[in-house]
Amino acid sequence: MTLLVDVRDLSIEFATARGAVHALNRVSLEVAKGRIIGIVGESGSGKSTLALALSRLLPANARIAAGDIVFDGVALGTQPERVLAALRGARIATVFQDPMTALNPLFTIGTHLGDVIRRRRPALAAGEVRARAIAMLTRVGIPDAARRLRQHPHEFSGGMRQRILIAMALLAEPDLLVADEPTTALDVTIERQIVDLFRTLKNDFAGSIVFVSHSLGTVAELCDEVVVMYAGTVVEQGPVARVFGRPCHPYTQALIRCETEEPGTGRRLRSIPGEVPDLVTPPPGCPFAPRCAEATPTCRQAPPPWRPQADGGAAACVLA
Amino acid sequence: MTAAIVPVADGVAAKVWASATGRIGVVLVALVLAMAVLAPLIAPANPNAIDVSNRFAEPGLAAPMGTDHLGRDLLSRVLHGAQIAMVVALAVIALSLTIGTALGIAAAYAPARTERLFLIVFDVISSFPSLVLALAMVAILGPSLGNVISIVSITFIPHFGRVARAQVLTLKTAPFLEASRAIGVSRLRLVLVHIVPNIMGPLVVLASMDVPVVITIEASLSFLGVGVRPPLASWGTLLYDGYSYLTQSFWPVLFAGLALSVATLGFTLFGEALRDAVDPKQRQVP
Amino acid sequence: MTPPFLAVDRARIAYGALVAVHDVSLSVARGETAGLVGESGSGKSSLGKALACLIELAGGTIRLEGTDLRTLAAADRLALRRRVQMMFQDPVSSLSPRLKVRSLLAEPIRVHGLPFVGSWRRIEALMARLGLAPDLLDKYPHQLSGGQARRVAIVRALILNPALVVCDEPTAGLDVSVQGELLNLMRDLQAEHALTYFIISHNLTVIRRVTDRVAVMYLGEIVESGPTDALFAAPAHPYTAALIAATPTIDPTRRRAQIVLPGEIPSPRDPPSGCRFHPRCLHAQARCRHEPPAPRTIGDGRTVACHFPLG
Numbered sequence: 032m033t034l035l036v037d038v039r040d041l042s043i044e045f046a047t048a049r050g051a052v053h054a055l056n057r058v059s060l061e062v063a064k065g066r067i068i069g070i071v072g073e074s075g076s077g078k079s080t081l082a083l084a085l086s087r088l089l090p091a092n093a094r095i096a097a098g099d100i101v102f103d104g105v106a107l108g109t110q111p112e113r114v115l116a117a118l119r120g121a122r123i124a125t126v127f128q129d130p131m132t133a134l135n136p137l138f139t140i141g142t143h144l145g146d147v148i149r150r151r152r153p154a155l156a157a158g159e160v161r162a163r164a165i166a167m168l169t170r171v172g173i174p175d176a177a178r179r180l181r182q183h184p185h186e187f188s189g190g191m192r193q194r195i196l197i198a199m200a201l202l203a204e205p206d207l208l209v210a211d212e213p214t215t216a217l218d219v220t221i222e223r224q225i226v227d228l229f230r231t232l233k234n235d236f237a238g239s240i241v242f243v244s245h246s247l248g249t250v251a252e253l254c255d256e257v258v259v260m261y262a263g264t265v266v267e268q269g270p271v272a273r274v275f276g277r278p279c280h281p282y283t284q285a286l287i288r289c290e291t292e293e294p295g296t297g298r299r300l301r302s303i304p305g306e307v308p309d310l311v312t313p314p315p316g317c318p319f320a321p322r323c324a325e326a327t328p329t330c331r332q333a334p335p336p337w338r339p340q341a342d343g344g345a346a347a348c349v350l351a
Numbered sequence: 352m353t354a355a356i357v358p359v360a361d362g363v364a365a366k367v368w369a370s371a372t373g374r375i376g377v378v379l380v381a382l383v384l385a386m387a388v389l390a391p392l393i394a395p396a397n398p399n400a401i402d403v404s405n406r407f408a409e410p411g412l413a414a415p416m417g418t419d420h421l422g423r424d425l426l427s428r429v430l431h432g433a434q435i436a437m438v439v440a441l442a443v444i445a446l447s448l449t450i451g452t453a454l455g456i457a458a459a460y461a462p463a464r465t466e467r468l469f470l471i472v473f474d475v476i477s478s479f480p481s482l483v484l485a486l487a488m489v490a491i492l493g494p495s496l497g498n499v500i501s502i503v504s505i506t507f508i509p510h511f512g513r514v515a516r517a518q519v520l521t522l523k524t525a526p527f528l529e530a531s532r533a534i535g536v537s538r539l540r541l542v543l544v545h546i547v548p549n550i551m552g553p554l555v556v557l558a559s560m561d562v563p564v565v566i567t568i569e570a571s572l573s574f575l576g577v578g579v580r581p582p583l584a585s586w587g588t589l590l591y592d593g594y595s596y597l598t599q600s601f602w603p604v605l606f607a608g609l610a611l612s613v614a615t616l617g618f619t620l621f622g623e624a625l626r627d628a629v630d631p632k633q634r635q636v637p
Numbered sequence: 638m639t640p641p642f643l644a645v646d647r648a649r650i651a652y653g654a655l656v657a658v659h660d661v662s663l664s665v666a667r668g669e670t671a672g673l674v675g676e677s678g679s680g681k682s683s684l685g686k687a688l689a690c691l692i693e694l695a696g697g698t699i700r701l702e703g704t705d706l707r708t709l710a711a712a713d714r715l716a717l718r719r720r721v722q723m724m725f726q727d728p729v730s731s732l733s734p735r736l737k738v739r740s741l742l743a744e745p746i747r748v749h750g751l752p753f754v755g756s757w758r759r760i761e762a763l764m765a766r767l768g769l770a771p772d773l774l775d776k777y778p779h780q781l782s783g784g785q786a787r788r789v790a791i792v793r794a795l796i797l798n799p800a801l802v803v804c805d806e807p808t809a810g811l812d813v814s815v816q817g818e819l820l821n822l823m824r825d826l827q828a829e830h831a832l833t834y835f836i837i838s839h840n841l842t843v844i845r846r847v848t849d850r851v852a853v854m855y856l857g858e859i860v861e862s863g864p865t866d867a868l869f870a871a872p873a874h875p876y877t878a879a880l881i882a883a884t885p886t887i888d889p890t891r892r893r894a895q896i897v898l899p900g901e902i903p904s905p906r907d908p909p910s911g912c913r914f915h916p917r918c919l920h921a922q923a924r925c926r927h928e929p930p931a932p933r934t935i936g937d938g939r940t941v942a943c944h945f946p947l948g
Contacts, residue, residue, distance in 0.1 A: 073812035073813070073814060074812055188901045188902070189677075190901060191901065218676035218677050218839065218902060219676055219839060219841070219880055219883045219884065220676060220879055220880065220883050220898045220902070221676075221901070221902070222883065223879075223882075223883035223885075223895075223896075223897055223898070224897055224898070226885060227895070227897050245812070245813070246885060247887050248884065248885030248886045248887050249885040251885065251886070251887040251888075251889070252885050252886075275887045275888075285814065286813065286814055287887065289813050289814050289816070289817060290813050290842075290887065291886070291887055291888065293845075293846075299817075299821050299824075300816070300817030300818075300820050300821055300846060300847075301817050302814055302815055302816065302817030302818040302821070303814040303815065304818070306782075306784070306815075525730065526725050526726070526727060526730045526731045527730060527731050527732055527733045527734065529686070529691055529725070529731075530723070530725055530731040530732070530733075530790070531733060531744070532691060533689050533690075533691060533718065533722060533723045534718060534722075534744060534745045534748060534793070534797070535715050535718035535719075535745070535748045535749060535797075536744065536748055537748070540748070544733075544736070544744075545733050545736075548735040548736075549733070549734060549735055
């Protein structure tokens with residue numbers, strides 16, 4: 032299995048009025064070709080920062096403090112902007128969270144899709160471009176595609192717009208598709224449609240997919256592997272069945288318990304006490320230690336060891 | 352989301368002082384205000400004391416800015432001119448801001464037809480260049496300090512009214528207004544306690560950037576002879592007098608013009624620094 | 638027979654030509670936690686606001702403890718505010734940005750003319766109960782964390798000692814790991830202050846965990862209602878079944894049979910004929926296109942509006 036993306040010890044900081052926010056802290060991640068990796072985490076976990084880093088769309092106040100991302104053998108940290116711009120939209124495509132704002136209201140869908148196709152295959156004739164656009168729209172489940180090519184974004188609903196974004200990402204024929212919470216802004220039944228769409232598309236898609244979500248269930252249904260993030264670090268990763276079936280890290284265990292319990296009305300609900308640490312001054316040692324029921328004094332002082340597991344993946348915990 | 356609507360007011364003063372242009376603006380504004388307030392105390396002579404034997408004196412110890420065509424001390428006249436400029440500017444701004452805001456809020460909450468009426472009135476008033484309108488009204492009503500203030504205020508009311516209305520319309524859907532109504536807050540209290548403080552930001556910035564405009568309008572009116580009347584002397588009057596006798600002495604025009612420029616520049620720089628400091632955009636970590 | 642604590646009868650809410658709530662009837666018993674679940678365009682938020690008397694009904698009635706809310710005189714409306722309070726979706730933006738927390742908490746006292754000293758003691762007790770440090774009183778809403786703002790909003794709502802609290806998406810924006818804490822707190826407060834909750838949410842997991850009874854809304858109408866456990870165990874309306882099946886689950890053995898609804902949620906401006914759900918319903922038949930189903934009881938406090946209910 033060859034590696035498409037190799038994130039090595041990546042640390043990213045944001046400059047804010049309050050000081051430097053350590054959004055990512057020595058994150059390592061491997062995405063093999065043809066695999067679907069899910070990245071789950073809650074607020075402050077750094078999962079969105081990681082998604083932006085992969086697409087090289089970090090905001091101006093972000094700084095790569097350490098580490099790097101190696102994309103198909105090329106280290107991205109030292110590359111000039113024009114090389115990165117050439118990668119974006121061609122070899123790395125992104126589906127964003129908010130379908131409302133990701134499309135330009137002035138242009139028709141045909142223009143949006145056409146731009147993507149022409150960038151990827153400049154030599155195509157106009158008729159062929161149109162044919163591909165129609166084919167992809169139909170494939171993502173938009174009926175009457177030929178007519179809808181002439182419409183503008185505001186004439187589509189949220190779910191439809193998300194399908195258009197997915198179509199645009201696929202038309203770029205990328206090696207890596209980064210989906211940053213693509214279903215979060217959608218209604219429940221529409222979310223189910225999009226998840227189902229991803230399920231049918233992934234089998235035909237030759238590249239790798241990184242699917243960022245706060246929903247463990249969605250990742251469990253769609254992905255091969257999962258990476259669990261907390262406060263800017265990776266706490267556990269591995270095959271989906273292993274991580275969700277036999278979680279090794281206390282945070283993963285607690286999170287799964289919170290999501291899957293069915294106490295019936297009347298019993299007290301589970302939660303993880305405390306709050307995510309302040310990322311301006313992250314605590315020494317394991318970031319989850321202040322909230323961990325099983326923390327030892329060592330946990331609070333020294334960074335946790337990375338313990339590979341026999342049945343796949345690894346966890347960053349003394350107890351793993 | 353409310354953060355994007357309501358500008359953050361923390362540290363505005365510090366931000367204004369931190370920028371170079373802001374600092375210059377603050378200093379000049381302070382200078383002009385000091386001149387206006389202290390004029391009666393620090394003026395070396397009575398600004399209206401005529402001494403025909405001392406016409407067109409060069410600047411010197413007795414008269415640091417020289418004298419005009421009637422031998423009146425220019426420094427004293429410039430200082431009192433500052434007083435006129437400030438009184439008119441601040442009175443006009445205060446009046447038009449208050450009335451304009453009140454009308455703007457009323458327009459935002461009024462039923463559609465009434466609101467359209469408000470907007471038509473605003474549009475009619477603001478479609479006249481303010482100077483032309485002021486000229487016309489002063490010609491009808493006669494020049495005096497009170498009239499100048501009232502008339503110029505009227506021309507600025509639509510300015511604030513429209514901005515106030517736009518602000519209220521953005522705010523109308525804000526959850527905190529609904530939450531306040533859910534507590535039982537009355538309409539009046541809602542406007543005074545919850546709406547007005549949250550729309551003042553842009554209005555205050557607008558007001559500070561309008562001060563130089565008002566100063567210039569007042570000076571223009573006085574220059575054209577339809578502003579304040581003697582014994583009051585505004586910079587505009589000084590400019591007119593100085594211009595009439597320019598061949599005999601350029602000092603009056605120089606000093607009056609300088610004073611006007613310093614005041615206009617100072618308030619403009621201050622207003623711009625204020626606008627930049629009250630920035631509604633907030634940076635968030637993604 | 639004593640009237641139910643809260644009774645909504647054929648309520649209709651319209652914004653101009655757009656009918657957000659078409660014909661909704663439901664009742665809530667004192668002390669229970671009622672839920673209202675639905676997606677965009679269902680009208681659930683509008684109904685919630687009507688219950689809190691923030692918008693007017695265009696038809697139908699809402700009766701609280703037997704009193705019709707539409708017939709209240711102005712003075713009584715103020716008193717009504719002390720019976721019904723609302724918790725808003727985004728706590729930070731529900732607090733007036735230029736007022737300090739102290740003024741925000743003092744406002745209900747001032748508006749209702751409550752005794753100052755006694756009320757402040759109550760506020761201090763509530764703040765302590767909710768774990769809010771006294772130094773928060775001098776902060777502005779934008780200086781509070783989301784959790785703190787939420788608790789300040791709760792204190793503000795409880796100062797007036799309401800009987801009914803309408804909660805609009807109480808867990809919106811909250812991570813799963815902290816939702817439990819909030820919901821447990823709300824349950825404790827319910828017991829301590831004898832509250833009745835009306836919880837509006839699109840999140841079925843939350844609804845299932847905390848409500849006693851639930852009503853499901855689609856495009857301005859209630860399609861099904863009943864005791865929560867029974868409804869989730871065996872939904873009668875196809876839409877309810879689809880909603881329940883739509884939630885992704887981790888455990889592959891517990892994944893229900895996939896129900897993927899076709900099409901989009903129609904706009905309330907242009908609802909389908911007959912049964913409003915028929916264009917997306919996998920069991921629709923000719924009758925569904927022409928005849929709107931009337932709600933009928935299917936035993937055990939459950940109602941469903943469907944010509945061909947499941948099961």
